[in-house]
Structures are given as C-alpha cells and as structure tokens.
Amino acid sequence: MSSSITAVVLAAGKGTRMKSALPKVLHKVCGRPILEHILNMLDEAGVGRIIVVAGYGAEEVSALCSGRAEIALQTEQLGTGHAVMMAAPLLQGNGGTTLVLPGDTPLLRADTMDRLCRLRLETGAGMVLLSAEPDDPGSYGRIVRGDGGTVKAIVEAKDAGPEELKIREINAAVYAFDTDLLLNCLTRIGRNNAQGEYYLTDVVSILSEEDRVEALIAEDPDDIIGINDRLYLSQAGKIMRSRILEAWMLEGITIIDPDSTFIEDSVNIGRDTVIHPFSIIEGETFIGEGCSIGPNAHLTDARLGKGVNVQNSTVLDSDLDDGVSVGPYAYIRPGNRLGEGARAGSFVEIKNSEIGPGSAVPHLSYIGDSSLGADVNIGAGTITCNYDGREKHRTVIGNEAFIGSNTKLIAPVTVGEGAVTGAGAVVNKDVPPWKVAVGMPARVIKRRDWGKGNHAG
Numbered sequence: 001m002s003s004s005i006t007a008v009v010l011a012a013g014k015g016t017r018m019k020s021a022l023p024k025v026l027h028k029v030c031g032r033p034i035l036e037h038i039l040n041m042l043d044e045a046g047v048g049r050i051i052v053v054a055g056y057g058a059e060e061v062s063a064l065c066s067g068r069a070e071i072a073l074q075t076e077q078l079g080t081g082h083a084v085m086m087a088a089p090l091l092q093g094n095g096g097t098t099l100v101l102p103g104d105t106p107l108l109r110a111d112t113m114d115r116l117c118r119l120r121l122e123t124g125a126g127m128v129l130l131s132a133e134p135d136d137p138g139s140y141g142r143i144v145r146g147d148g149g150t151v152k153a154i155v156e157a158k159d160a161g162p163e164e165l166k167i168r169e170i171n172a173a174v175y176a177f178d179t180d181l182l183l184n185c186l187t188r189i190g191r192n193n194a195q196g197e198y199y200l201t202d203v204v205s206i207l208s209e210e211d212r213v214e215a216l217i218a219e220d221p222d223d224i225i226g227i228n229d230r231l232y233l234s235q236a237g238k239i240m241r242s243r244i245l246e247a248w249m250l251e252g253i254t255i256i257d258p259d260s261t262f263i264e265d266s267v268n269i270g271r272d273t274v275i276h277p278f279s280i281i282e283g284e285t286f287i288g289e290g291c292s293i294g295p296n297a298h299l300t301d302a303r304l305g306k307g308v309n310v311q312n313s314t315v316l317d318s319d320l321d322d323g324v325s326v327g328p329y330a331y332i333r334p335g336n337r338l339g340e341g342a343r344a345g346s347f348v349e350i351k352n353s354e355i356g357p358g359s360a361v362p363h364l365s366y367i368g369d370s371s372l373g374a375d376v377n378i379g380a381g382t383i384t385c386n387y388d389g390r391e392k393h394r395t396v397i398g399n400e401a402f403i404g405s406n407t408k409l410i411a412p413v414t415v416g417e418g419a420v421t422g423a424g425a426v427v428n429k430d431v432p433p434w435k436v437a438v439g440m441p442a443r444v445i446k447r448r449d450w451g452k453g454n455h456a457g
C-alpha cells in the first residue's frame, strides 16, 4: 500500500462500558494491548504516517505509541467526529488518502485497509466506509441505503427507530477519505443526537448528498468487532486465538485441542511440535522442532530447543536446550539454562541456575542461584540454601557429582567434580573433587570409590 496514506486512530475514549480504570484501548487481547494490534496491522499495511488521538489515559496511550505514531490530544471526549477534529491540524496540507479507524477493533486485517484505499481511488469516491453483516447487529451504527443501494446515512443504535434497528448491515467505523474533503466535512457536523456528541458518522449523510460515498462489505464480519465491554473483549480474544492456532496448524504444528490451548501472537513454534490440551504459551516464547508441550504447560518468555518435553509445568524466561525434559509438576523460574538432555522432574523448583548437559534434578528439590556441571545427579529432597536472610549466595556443583537425597547445600558452597554427599548431609564447607562427605555438618570421610571418575586423585 502507498506510503502516502495517513491513518488516524481514535483512542481517546475512556471506554465507559468496560468499567475499568485502564483506558479501553490498553486492555489486552491475546497478550497485547488492543491498540498495539492496530499499530501492528497498520505497519503491516504499509501506512506512511500514523496519528493516534489520545485523551483518557493519554500518558499511557502515548507511551505505547512512542516511536510509532504521532499523538493528537483530545482533552474532552465529545465524540468520534470531535476526535478527528483534534487531528485536523496535523492533516492540513497532507493531501492524499486518510484512513480513520477506531482504536478498539483489534481484529482488522491489513489487506482490508489496502482494499478500502484502492476502492476509493478506483471509484473516485470522497469516502469509502467498511461495513459488515454480523448475525447480531447489536449496538453498532446501522447503514441506511437508499434507492439503488447507495449509502445514505449511518444511524447510531441509540438514535435509531425500530425499523432502522432491524438493518443488519452495520458500520465498522473504518473509513478511507479524501483528506481535503474530510477536513472540509469536519466543519459541517453538529451534535444534535441522543448522546450530544459530534458523530464522525454524520459525514456520511453530508457526502451522500453529493454521491461521494462507497461501501466495502467485510468478508468476515468478525474482522470488525469493536470492543465496547468485557463480553466483546472475550469474544475478540476467542476469535484471535483461533486465528493464531489455525495459522500454526497450517505451519505443521499439532494442536490436540484448540479449545483449551492459548498461544499469544508473539510466540514462535517449530514444525512437528505437539501441543497437548490446557497449555498456555505466552510472551517471547520460542519452541523448537519436535517438542512435546503439555498437557497443562504454561510457558512465558521461554526458549526451547528441539525435542524438548514440558509436561504439567511452568517455565518462565529460561533456556531449555535440545532434549530437555521438564515435569510433571516442575516450576522453572526466570534465569535458568538447562543444558542438552537435562531433566527437571516432579515437584522441582529451579531459579537463576545453570543445569549442565545430562544432569538430572528428578524429584522434590529446590535449586536456586546455582551452577551445576554436566551429568550431575541431584537426589530427592535436595535444597540449595541460597538465602541467609540478607543476601543470596551461589552453589557450584562440578561435573558428575552425586548429591545424596535430602542434602542441604548451605551457600556459598562448592561441591567438586565427582564428589558425593551422603543422604541427609548438611554441606556448609566445600567438598573437594571425588570425595564423599556425610553428616551434619557434613565432613569428608573418604575418596569416592565408584563411578566413572574413581581413578581421579
């Protein structure tokens, strides 16, 4: 689409029907604020310039738009027509086409913007509006057509009579205008209506007198859902979610039960991964090929290699290398790296730690602020005591060490390569490589006399 197109996004309203302290356009759908979906869509459409009209919560709205859009302030919310008036100074002398769209319609598609603008140029119309025919026209503005089907007016549901309310074709509030004509019409709309507002929709009856309005009917009525209350919010979320899941299935991902799977649009997934039911995958999560996720996996900002298995577990901001297995019932908190083939089993919590390749933390353990080498085995019930009430300390465990069940490692502490701790050991001093330490506090009693490295000194 031509970069000479300017988009004006109306996002100043409070969203009274949301009954929320948060501005409506900042409510999230599939993990992103509604307005961010619109900015992304406009970028994808190749719009040259974006102006966002902000008012209620302008500071937060401007922060979201920072570096992506210009802001026009509407300090008093006197209607959608008034909102566009606030952007008018920025449109003066701009010429070309101006797209106007609401900030509360996150399901709009980039190619629809393209089609609207093209239809305007092809027909020479001053204004092309997007309409839709949903099963339930609800509280949307109704499109009134005259003889021969020409668009005559838009009547808001609150101003409509019983006959008009029966009209199924509704206004999506997305318009492509000849910029100069728009600027001219804005000076001609009043506020004589049920809500006492300047309705942008009144421009239609003004321009239809001159036969300068065309309509494009959206192919999919879901595209135009405007989020006015929390029912619409969940409806839009459901539709966006199923669009995301469908796209992944077509990319070669198996999703066993789309109804119970939630994947945000910031997520990336490799082929032949299988997502089992009741899984939530959010944020900047990357999943490699051939992984098995779920049932009941919750991944946020997680980075998974190939062939990783996560079952009934939560993984936050961590790297799981190829072949790692997590769960069932593990809690992988932020800042971990689990090396190739490592395992974190049931009722295991790991935080800010490196678990070397091939190492296993199979049951009932807390590993925090720790570095484990390769092929370490952690016995059931092992706790790294990383916090002394004031500061956090690190535990370091060398390659091939064997930590006996129910060991307490009082950090800072180092267990050397190949060292062993006996069941129930309370380790408050470093254990040298290949030595066995037992008791409370643990004392070294002998050289390790089994395992691969028993030849070492």
Ligand code: UD1
Residues within 6 Å of the ligand: 010, 011, 012, 013, 014, 015, 025, 053, 074, 076, 077, 078, 079, 080, 081, 082, 083, 102, 103, 104, 105, 139, 140, 141, 142, 154, 156, 170, 171, 172, 173, 198, 199, 200, 201, 224, 225, 226, 227, 228
């Ligand atoms: C609007 C349309 C309606 C259409 C519907 C589609 C008008 C008068 N009505 O109604 O025909 O069917 O969208 O979703 O245009 N806003 C401002 N400043 C204001 C008022 C609103 O910036 O003074 C913004 C809101 O933040 C919102 C958008 O404009 O993002 C639409 O406002 P909203 O109150 O949701 O209008 P609807 O009642 O949905």
Ligand code: MG
Residues within 6 Å of the ligand: 102, 104, 226, 227, 228
């Ligand atoms: Mg709305």
